[in-house]
Amino acid sequence: MRLAYAGRYFSRPMPEQDARPRGIAGTTLVETAEGPVAMSETPGKGFAVLTRLPSGQLGFRQLIKVVAAGPAPLVRVLLDSGHATLVARGHLFYRAGGREAVPAVLLEPGELLDTAFNYPPGYRPPDATAPQIGQAIAVRGVEPAGEGPVFTGTVRDTHALFLTAGVLCGE
Numbered sequence: 598m599r600l601a602y603a604g605r606y607f608s609r610p611m612p613e614q615d616a617r618p619r620g621i622a623g624t625t626l627v628e629t630a631e632g633p634v635a636m637s638e639t640p641g642k643g644f645a646v647l648t649r650l651p652s653g654q655l656g657f658r659q660l661i662k663v664v665a666a667g668p669a670p671l672v673r674v675l676l677d678s679g680h681a682t683l684v685a686r687g688h689l690f691y692r693a694g695g696r697e698a699v700p701a702v703l704l705e706p707g708e709l710l711d712t713a714f715n716y717p718p719g720y721r722p723p724d725a726t727a728p729q730i731g732q733a734i735a736v737r738g739v740e741p742a743g744e745g746p747v748f749t750g751t752v753r754d755t756h757a758l759f760l761t762a763g764v765l766c767g768e
Contacts, residue, residue: 617687
């Protein structure tokens with residue numbers, strides 16, 4: 598895949614395919630230009646979703662070709678921010694500080710994930726309870742969550758989107 602930024606083209610390697618099912622549960626919220634939207638509401642609508650652009654900045658790109666699949670084995674990813682997200686076991690999350698993708702089922706407690714939300718260095722909100730306030734959100738745990746339908750699609754240019762829980766994951 599080739600991406601363009603500032604007139605330059607470069608390749609971004611796509612994560613290796615494996616046998617683990619991928620997808621986002623229908624109740625999981627994704628960040629769109631219109632605000633948080635349940636993944637089950639996106640098929641056929643072409644929402645602009647929040648993503649990390651090749652420049653590293655945040656921006657919006659179209660989420661297209663969304664389809665339902667499953668049932669798939671699900672996991673609940675618990676985050677130190679207090680949020681939790683429901684995804685297929687093999688759904689990819691991006692580590693902080695890079696673009697390395699990790700299947701949800703392989704995430705470890707304390708692992709830092711890429712986030713769209715952060716505070717300036719040295720600032721800590723007075724009511725913050727999460728141990729990690731900064732450029733990443735930490736995984737608190739991953740637990741089995743049964744089986745259910747999941748949704749997948751294509752995010753133009755980046756192939757990644759931010760969940761309302763604040764973390765960057767694969768499409």
